[in-house]
Amino acid sequence: MTMSDVIVVMRDGRIQQQGSPEELYERPRNRFVAGFIGQSNSISGRIVAVDAGGSATVEAQSGLALHGRLTDPDARPAVGDSAVVAVRPERLELGGAHEAGSGWTSIAGRIRQGTYLGDQSEFRVETDLGSLVARRPHHGRAIEGNVGPGDAVTVRWPDEANLVLMA
Numbered sequence: 001m002t003m004s005d006v007i008v009v010m011r012d013g014r015i016q017q018q019g020s021p022e023e024l025y026e027r028p029r030n031r032f033v034a035g036f037i038g039q040s041n042s043i044s045g046r047i048v049a050v051d052a053g054g055s056a057t058v059e060a061q062s063g064l065a066l067h068g069r070l071t072d073p074d075a076r077p078a079v080g081d082s083a084v085v086a087v088r089p090e091r092l093e094l095g096g097a098h099e100a101g102s103g104w105t106s107i108a109g110r111i112r113q114g115t116y117l118g119d120q121s122e123f124r125v126e127t128d129l130g131s132l133v134a135r136r137p138h139h140g141r142a143i144e145g146n147v148g149p150g151d152a153v154t155v156r157w158p159d160e161a162n163l164v165l166m167a
Contacts, residue, residue: 009033029072031084031165040086040163041132047081056164058083062128066105068162075166084165091161092134094123094153106156114148123147125155 008018009032017029021037028034031042043066049057050070056077058066066085070077077083094111109127120137132155147153 007037009036025088027071028086028163028165031086034086034163034165039089039133041089041092043085043087043129045083045085047077047079047083049079050077056083058085058162058164060085060129064105064107064129066162066164067159068164069160070164070166072166077164077166081166086163086165087132087157087161089122089133089135090137091157092132093156094125094134094136094147095156103159104156105159105162106154109153109155111147111149111151111153125153127155 005020006018007021007024009016009024011032017024017033024033024037028037034040034042043058043060045058045060045066047056048059048065054070054073055067056070058068060066068085107127107129109125109132111123112126112131113124115122120135123134123136125132125134134155
């Protein structure tokens with residue numbers, strides 16, 4: 001690794017995290033880093049379960065349980081602690097009403113805004129978790145299952161996309 005391969009994210013003169021761009025994006029250690037490196041959907045809640053393998057379950061204020069991995073190896077969360085689950089917009093899928101299977105999180109929503117961005121479209125979806133941002137790539141063709149403002153959708157994503165950050 002050369003110096004140009006390492007990014008150091010600082011806040012108020014203190015190092016928050018350092019690592020490769022991929023590490024910072026995929027495994028941010030806190031909410032500041034998650035927001036600094038790319039966009040994230042932040043869902044606040046409380047820890048309701050922790051396992052020795054580095055995973056935790058966070059109950060959002062809406063009551064939805066979100067299972068994910070702790071991204072800070074030094075974190076020692078306890079049941080009842082405040083936490084934030086960060087989910088990157090490109091990990092969210094939009095579709096019609098259907099149940100998410102095991103290993104997936106699913107919530108009903110309504111599209112508030114859709115924006116065409118060339119190679120992708122970005123959607124703002126109102127849910128019981130608050131407003132979520134989802135991005136759908138075009139892959140050189142029209143969007144499959146076009147949706148727009150006012151349409152009811154189900155937002156779903158794999159549990160592996162849930163990045164559990166201590167608040």
